[in-house]
Structure formats: structure tokens, C-alpha cells
Amino acid sequence: MTGEPKRQPGDGQTRRRGAALEEAILRAAADELTESGYAGLTMDRVAQRAGTNKNTIYRRWPNRLALGIAAYRQLTTTIQPPDTGTLRGDALELLRRANRHWSSPLGAILRDLLSAAGGAPELLAQLPEQSTDTVTATWLTVLGRAIARGEARPEALHPRVATVAIVLLRNEFVMRGVPTAPDEVLVEIIDEVYLPLVRRRGTPPA
Amino acid sequence: MTGEPKRQPGDGQTRRRGAALEEAILRAAADELTESGYAGLTMDRVAQRAGTNKNTIYRRWPNRLALGIAAYRQLTTTIQPPDTGTLRGDALELLRRANRHWSSPLGAILRDLLSAAGGAPELLAQLPEQSTDTVTATWLTVLGRAIARGEARPEALHPRVATVAIVLLRNEFVMRGVPTAPDEVLVEIIDEVYLPLVRRRGTPPA
DNA sequence: GCAAGTAAGGTACGTGGCGTACCTAAAAGG
DNA sequence: CCTTTTAGGTACGCCACGTACCTTACTTGC
Secondary structure (H helix, E strand, C coil), X not given: CCCCCCCCCCCCCXXXXXXXXXXXXXXXXXXXXXXXXXXXXXXXXXXXXXXXXXXXXXXXXXXXXXXXXXXXXXXXXXXXXXXXCCHHHHHHHHHHHHHHHHHCHHHHHHHHHHHHHCCCHHHHCCCHHHCHHHHHHHHHHHHHHXXXXXXXXXXXXXXXXXXXHHHHXXXXXXXXXXXXXXXXXXXXXHHHXXXXXXXXXXCCCC | CCCCCCCCCCCCCCCCCHHHHXXXXXXXXXXXXXXXXXXXXXXXXXXXXXXXXXXXXXXXXXXXXXXXXXXXXXXXXXXCCCCCCCHHHHHHHHHHHHHHHHHCHHHHHHHHHHHHHCCCHHHHCCCCCCCHHHHHHHHHHHHHHHHHCCCECHHHCCHHHHCHHHHHHHHHHHHHCCCCCCHHHHHHHHHHHHHHHHECCCCCCC
């Protein structure tokens, strides 16, 4: 939305450097992302929009993808674990947040970035929603509280187990493509898979 | 490996048409895939290798990706469900096969194709290992036998539940990138998640 | 067998976008 | 002030996709 004033050679204008310039570039890139998606994020356009030139961009990011990832991070905020009082509530809330995000325009951008990264771990790690650590920590927190309440078995406090639900939902997006998963799918994941897996055993509700 | 003889204009050679030509193109594309991966699959090179021209290729496939998918299918064979006698054995075998395939050169090609498809369902459906139907059917078969043997609870015979293990492994590849998952990961998925989830309930082995 | 129709071959080109090279000009800093 | 650093301007090489257009070889139907 914000076009930078085009600078003429020798017009005596102040010339940005360092952090200020970097922020301007990131803002321009983020704007391009939201307007045209990752496909529309071209180095020429970002340079023009930021009122600078490709040269300057390439001095800071090695390639288009790196810039795209950096710009994407500008658009996201980090998540706080919910605390609804029940494991089912917390888990469902986390899935709904993920579902909303992945179905939003930002989700489309995220998918394109993932595509472009082609599974390079050092790049994936820079994407908040994909960073295994962040996501895993959130689920472990939620599950830990449930265990403390006696809702779940302590042995379930294991990264692989704790994150099963979100992994299944992510898979839903990878396999079925773009559109939002219906809420029933989220409920099904929780009720048919996640809760049966982490709930206390050997004491059937008989 | 097989270079087609270069045809000269007016050299009186026989000119391939229809199915024969199509097969030649697919063979050339498949060879390029195995030698140079999807990145190396360029329309010009395929045309040259098949002893034909881009024009002819574009009459059959709308773009590079479509050709890549078609060529990839030439390189894969369909899977048969294993029958080791135990659910654990069958499930582990299926995971090991998937692991081997995804770590092989073919797996790299598959990942690139998935990347390029960018989550378009109609394209994904053409990739055997990604076709939900095929994979789900296999796991349902294996799980169905286990239920018949009394190893698993009948309510687990549900697509979402039956395929949990393979979904987790797929996630491992998506998140951690290329290299083979160690066998311990497969065992962990089976023993910590899959079997606890599908096994009979309420009768702990006490 | 011949003529019309169809499909393959050859070649060139437009296009888009990345990444680089190279020089000029402004700011920073001693 | 003079030097060093960093930004700006511009052009270009390159690659590969996809298209256009014509020529040439097969096929088919009369």
C-alpha cells in the first residue's frame, strides 16, 4: 500500500541505510506477499516498491526465498497455549487456530514457501508454524496440564505422541489441498485419535 | 541411457506417431528424471532425447509438471499389502517400505513433484504414493486382518485411525527433510502411537 | 492410387525473472 | 577533509517455459 518516494539521482534527498533501509525492504516485501502472494514476490517489484534496487536486497538476503521467508515472519505473531480447563478444549482450540491460519491468505503463502523450500531443514526452521520446537512445546504444555489434572496418562508426555493431532491436521492440508477443513474433521481427529491415545488406560468407564 | 537416433529432414526414415511416440517421450522423460531429477527435466532435453520436438510434447501434456508426473508413474509399481501374521509386523513393514522409497532417488523426485504441484488435488491424486485411496485401502486391509485376529478393536477400522502411522512418518519427511528416518523412529511410531491407539481397550495386560 | 486431412519435425522467438557486474554518488567516521 | 562503506542506477547474461508458423511425412477415405 505504501509506495516509497522514488529517489532521483542528485536530488539531494536523504538516503536510507542499515536498519531503516532493511525495514523498508521487509515492509515492501510483506506488502507484496499479502497482495500477490509468493508468486508475485519478485525482486524487481520489491526493489521498486521499497524505493531501492535489487543490488541492495541481494546484499542482505541471498535469494528470493530467503527474502520471502523473512517477509512472511513479519506477518505472523507467535502463539500462546490456550487454557480452557480441559484437554479436549485446549486441543480443539489449537487445531482451530491452525485451521484458520492455514486456510487464510497467509496459509497459502506459507504453503508456497514450504513448496519453494523443498524440505531444506535450515529454511523450514525459520517458519514459525513449521518450527518443530515451537509447536511441540505448545502441545507439551497443554498435555502436561492435562496430565496434572489426571486427564491423560503420564507416558503420553512425549513429543511424538503429544503432537499427533496437529500432524494429522497438517496432513489433511498437504493431501487435500487448500480449503478449510470442516470442523467435524477437527473433532474427529480429537475424539477418534487424540483423546483415545493420550487418555488414561485400563480403567474403562464401565 | 537410450539416445534416439536423430532424424534428418527428408532422410526417408519412418516417423513415429501415436502410442509409439508417446511411449518414447515417456521413456526419455523417465530417464531424465532418474539421471537428473525433476530439476533436470527440461522440455528441450526430453524432446531431444526422445528424438522429437517440444511441440509434440505439448500436444500431449499441458506443461512440464504434467509430463513429470506421467514420467514418474512409469518408474513406480503398485504395492501389495504385507501379511506377516501380526499387526505390528505388517505395520512396520509398510513403514519400512515407505521409508525406503522416500529416501531413495525416487523419493527425492516425488518430493520435488509434490513441491511443484503445490497442493493441487487433481495433480496429487495422480501420484500413487500420495493417492489417499490407495494408501488408505492398504492400511485398512492390514488393520482389518488384525481385527479378525482379535489384535485390534473393531472401532479402529476407520480411515483416519488406520493411517495414523503412515501419516506420522510422512510428516517426519516433510519436517525433517531428506534423509532416511532411523528404524527406531518407525518402531517408536508403531509402539508409542499406532498400537496403543488401535489395540483392544479395557483389558490391560495385567 | 490419389487427394485431402492429420500429426510430427524444425526452428525461432517472446517472455519473465533471477542473479550479477560495474560504475556513480551519497553517507559515515576518523 | 579524505577514505571507506554502503546505496543507487542500469544493463545484461542466462535459462527454460510455452507458442507460432511453416514444412514434411504418414493415414485415411474416396
